Amino acid sequence: MDNTVGSRSDNVGTDPVTTEVNNRNSLEILSYYTPTSLTKFERNVPEYITGYVDGEGCFTVTFNMKPKALLGWELRPSFSVSQNEDRRQVLDIMKMYFGCGYIRRDYSDKTVKFEVRDHSDLMRKVIPHFQKYPLLSAKQKDFELFQRICGLVEVKSHLQKDGFIQILNLAYQMNGSGKRKRKYEEVVRQLRER
Numbered sequence: 082m083d084n085t086v087g088s089r090s091d092n093v094g095t096d097p098v099t100t101e102v103n104n105r106n107s108l109e110i111l112s113y114y115t116p117t118s119l120t121k122f123e124r125n126v127p128e129y130i131t132g133y134v135d136g137e138g139c140f141t142v143t144f145n146m147k148p149k150a151l152l153g154w155e156l157r158p159s160f161s162v163s164q165n166e167d168r169r170q171v172l173d174i175m176k177m178y179f180g181c182g183y184i185r186r187d188y189s190d191k192t193v194k195f196e197v198r199d200h201s202d203l204m205r206k207v208i209p210h211f212q213k214y215p216l217l218s219a220k221q222k223d224f225e226l227f228q229r230i231c232g233l234v235e236v237k238s239h240l241q242k243d244g245f246i247q248i249l250n251l252a253y254q255m256n257g258s259g260k261r262k263r264k265y266e267e268v269v270r271q272l273r274e275r
Contacts, residue, residue, distance in 0.1 A: 226251045
């Protein structure tokens with residue numbers, strides 16, 4: 082694969098989080114890539130990504146009150162990887178590899194985050210990757226729960242109380258060391274009162 086990047090001077094002084102150039106293969110590559118770093122594409126990128134996600138990635142499902150939603154609650158599965166901005170190249174590689182998602186600044190911890198929230202992209206790009214290249218840490222259990230949740234959303238189970246509660250049960254088994262905005266009992270109580 083030819084990864085030669087043409088020179089561009091019009092990117093000088095722009096925000097490095099959004100500065101991109103195109104190579105002959107129309108792949109988006111940041112202008113600060115060097116010829117040495119481009120040889121990384123010759124490595125086993127899928128396994129590298131899985132290993133990186135094992136350390137820095139997260140599969141989550143958030144629950145937010147939304148009065149206009151059918152059950153008064155919205156759930157949103159997402160896959161994300163955070164990194165310090167000076168090591169952002171790995172996130173650019175992931176965005177190129179998956180062909181979806183976006184990269185944004187996370188002002189809460191001063192990092193940059195690659196995130197995929199689109200359900201179709203999760204089902205057709207992210208989940209198949211981790212099925213083929215499984216995680217090696219305990220994060221694999223989080224992925225398996227996440228995969229089940231996305232499958233339930235795919236068949237619209239989240240639009241019925243019992244299905245929503247089933248998803249809630251699975252989600253609250255994930256990311257045991259993470260913080261939750263709402264207690265499980267609070268969400269279930271409000272669902273049942275509706």
